[in-house]
Every structure is written in C-alpha cells, then in structure tokens.
Amino acid sequence: MANTIEDEDSQPFPWQLGVYDAHCHPTDTMSTVSSIPEMKARVLTVMATRAEDQELVAQTADRFGVKSQNQGSWSQDECVVPCFGWHPWFTHQMFDVEDFGGKETLDQDSKILHYQTILSPKRDHLSEEERQRFASLPDPKPFSQFLEQTKRYLTRYPLALVGEIGLDRSFRIPETWIPGHDGKRDESLTPGGREGRKLSPYRVNIVHQKKLFKAQLQLAGELQRAVSVHGVQAHGVVFETLQETWKGYEKKVLSKREKKKQAEAAKSSTQQEVLDADEKQVSPKPFPPRICLHSYSGNPDAFKQYLNPAIPAEIYASFSTAINLSDKQDVSAPSALEQLIKMIPDDRILIESDLHVAGPRMDQHLEDMVRRLCGIKGWTLSDGVEQLGSNWRMFALGRMQDLS
Numbered sequence: 110m111a112n113t114i115e116d117e118d119s120q121p122f123p124w125q126l127g128v129y130d131a132h133c134h135p136t137d138t139m140s141t142v143s144s145i146p147e148m149k150a151r152v153l154t155v156m157a158t159r160a161e162d163q164e165l166v167a168q169t170a171d172r173f174g175v176k177s178q179n180q181g182s183w184s185q186d187e188c189v190v191p192c193f194g195w196h197p198w199f200t201h202q203m204f205d206v207e208d209f210g211g212k213e214t215l216d217q218d219s220k221i222l223h224y225q226t227i228l229s230p231k232r233d234h235l236s237e238e239e240r241q242r243f244a245s246l247p248d249p250k251p252f253s254q255f256l257e258q259t260k261r262y263l264t265r266y267p268l269a270l271v272g273e274i275g276l277d278r279s280f281r282i283p284e285t286w287i288p289g290h291d292g293k294r295d296e297s298l299t300p301g302g303r304e305g306r307k308l309s310p311y312r313v314n315i316v317h318q319k320k321l322f323k324a325q326l327q328l329a330g331e332l333q334r335a336v337s338v339h340g341v342q343a344h345g346v347v348f349e350t351l352q353e354t355w356k357g358y359e360k361k362v363l364s365k366r367e368k369k370k371q372a373e374a375a376k377s378s379t380q381q382e383v384l385d386a387d388e389k390q391v392s393p394k395p396f397p398p399r400i401c402l403h404s405y406s407g408n409p410d411a412f413k414q415y416l417n418p419a420i421p422a423e424i425y426a427s428f429s430t431a432i433n434l435s436d437k438q439d440v441s442a443p444s445a446l447e448q449l450i451k452m453i454p455d456d457r458i459l460i461e462s463d464l465h466v467a468g469p470r471m472d473q474h475l476e477d478m479v480r481r482l483c484g485i486k487g488w489t490l491s492d493g494v495e496q497l498g499s500n501w502r503m504f505a506l507g508r509m510q511d512l513s
C-alpha cells in the first residue's frame with residue numbers, strides 16, 4: 110500500500126536508490142576523502158575553488174573518479190565527479206595580463222595598483238597604511254595561466270565539470286595572517302580558506318569578478334562541460350552574465366503550428382541531416398550546456414527569467430540545508446523557499462551538502478534536504494530520490510551522445 114506524504118517523515122531513507130551530492134568541498138578536509146566510498150551517498154560532485162585545491166581535486170578524481178557515463182559499469186570506488194574552477198572569493202588573487210602590458214609577474218607598484226583597481230571601496234589616493242596593506246595581500250597571478258591549467262585538467266578528466274565559479278557582492282577579503290599567528294590555524298584544513306582570519310573592509314568589484322566568471326563560462330562552453338555557479342547578492346548580474354554568453358544562440362520558441370510543420374519536415378529529412386544535427390550538439394559553444402545555480406538564494410520572482418524556453422542551456426537549481434534551510438521560517442506561512450521549489454520543474458532540481466567534510470554529516474545533510482524537498486513537492490521518498498538521481502545524472506553526466 111502506498112504511504113501518504115505525512116507518513117514519509119518516519120520512513121527509512123531509501124539510500125539504495127542512489128543519492129547524489131551536486132556540490133561539496135571534501136578536499137577542504139583531505140583526511141576525510143578516503144571515507145567517500147563508505148558513505149551512504151553514491152556520488153559526490155567535488156568542487157575546486159582556489160590555488161590550493163585544484164590538484165587535490167585531481168588526486169581525489171584519480172582515486173575515486175567515475176570513469177564512464179554508464180553508471181551500470183561503475184565500481185564502488187567510482188564515487189566522485191571532479192570540478193575545476195576559481196571561486197569569486199579568491200578573484201582578487203588574479204590579474205588580467207592585458208591590464209599590465211602583457212607582464213606575467215607584477216612588481217610591488219603594479220601589485221598595489223592591481224588591488225587599488227579591483228577592490229572596492231575604490232581609493233584614488235592611497236595612504237601609506239593602505240599601500241602597506243595591499244602590499245601584504247597575496248601576489249596576484251595571471252588569470253590566463255589558470256585558464257590554461259583548468260583546460261588541461263578538463264582534458265585529463267573528460268567527465269569533469271567547471272566549478273565553483275560565480276559572483277558574490279557580499280563577501281569581504283580576509284586579512285593576511287599576521288606573522289606568527291598562522292601557527293593558530295587548523296592543520297587539518299587545506300590552506301587558503303578563510304578559517305579564523307579577520308575580514309578586511311574590502312570587496313572585489315563586480316567588474317573584475319565578472320571578467321573571471323565569464324571566461325570560465327566560455328571555457329566550459331568550449332569543452333561542453335556543465336558548470337556549478339555561486340551567486341550571492343548578485344542574482345541580476347549572474348543572469349546578465351549567463352545571458353551574454355548565449356546571446357545569439359537563443360532557441361526559437363515555436364508555436365503549435367510551427368512545431369507540427371517541423372515534425373513533418375523531420376520525417377522527410379535524410380539520415381545525413383540527422384547526423385549534422387547531432388554533430389552540432391557536441392560542437393564548442395560560448396556557453397555551458399548545463400548550469401546549476403548552487404544553493405540558489407534568489408527570490409522566486411527573479412527565478413522566472415530562468416524558465417524562459419528560449420534559453421539554450423539547461424538550468425538546474427540545487428538546494429542545501431546549510432544555506433537554504435539555515436533560517437527557520439514561520440511554518441504557518443508558505444516560505445519563499447517553498448514557493449521557489451514549487452516553481453522549479455521537477456526535472457531541474459538538485460540537492461547538495463556544500464560541506465567541507467566528507468562522511469556521516471554530509472549524508473545527514475543530504476537526507477534532510479531530500480525529505481524537505483519531497484514534502485514540498487508532494488513526492489514519496491522513493492519517488493523523490495529517484496527523480497533527484499535522474500536529475501543529477503542528466504546534469505553531471507549529460508546525455509550519452511554528448512560525449513564524443
């Protein structure tokens with residue numbers, strides 16, 4: 110007998126149907142990575158964010174990466190899909206060589222000028238104290254070098270995605286460790302994250318962030334890889350940037366009559382025309398084929414623009430207990446999150462932990478989110494887990510023929 114939705118909360122969780130984390134950071138705590146094959150979750154989509162974790166994600170993929178699109182052939186140890194990308198929180202560590210006459214390394218004055226240009230609030234004149242503060246920040250690296258490195262990783266791992274990339278208007282860059290104080294840092298964590306550092310008053314201006322975001326979207330388009338996108342207090346400009354990448358490639362939205370006409374024409378098309386169409390599908394484009402808005406926190410109204418059928422990329426939204434369920438809402442009123450989730454097509458929702466530690470806590474976060482989503486969508490647990498699994502496969506692995 111079928112269970113009612115109300116009964117579902119007390120039901121055992123159907124892990125055996127396959128649960129997939131669409132966005133997480135286990136390489137932030139490398140000692141937990143070896144436990145991934147023993148987790149209840151079947152596959153983790155593992156993000157890279159900064160200089161320190163790209164190679165760690167690659168090593169994790171060497172041990173646990175899935176080796177084919179065909180899930181039926183996976184061993185228990187194939188439980189990771191690697192992602193390579195540069196997170197908005199670290200965009201100040203990158204410069205555009207074209208802004209510095211092609212120079213690949215910056216002297217002290219150029220380094221200070223770089224920070225003066227890309228940080229806000231913007232200062233036309235720096236005090237001696239500010240000069241010293243900028244001089245103490247990390248030595249910026251050419252972004253073009255990072256893009257080349259990412260392209261090599263993506264080529265080495267044909268099933269890898271691009272992430273985590275995006276835009277963030279709310280974060281401030283941390284102060285450099287005060288000499289001597291870095292001894293206080295937690296050695297179990299991969300370096301380069303914020304940890305306990307004080308935040309500076311500076312943000313990275315959105316123009317600079319956007320330049321780096323867009324270049325990575327284009328790389329994903331060139332290699333036809335899906336992307337995982339971070340957007341915080343920048344939902345409008347995230348959409349605008351994505352839209353710029355697919356400009357000119359919008360799908361023609363057909364009327365019923367046109368659809369019928371097209372179906373008739375397709376019947377009479379030759380085999381060669383069908384092949385041409387397939388060819389076109391895998392060829393490089395300036396935008397990614399599939400986009401996941403990770404821990405999506407925009408309001409439901411703003412999400413409507415992503416439902417436009419002319420958008421040539423598949424848009425997914427993923428939800429985490431860490432971000433999306435952090436503020437306990439008034440249960441008597443339908444929350445914005447509920448409204449949003451109801452609006453998203455069933456086949457475009459994903460779940461994620463966004464956690465920096467692999468293991469039981471990650472499993473628990475995923476289970477909590479699935480239960481919540483099933484409640485909102487009116488799915489039974491097993492229907493929900495199956496739907497979310499098929500969504501993740503479509504997002505992360507793509508359709509079989511997409512990989513040439």
Ligand SMILES: [Zn+2]
Nearest residue numbers: 132156273463
């Ligand atoms: Zn993340």
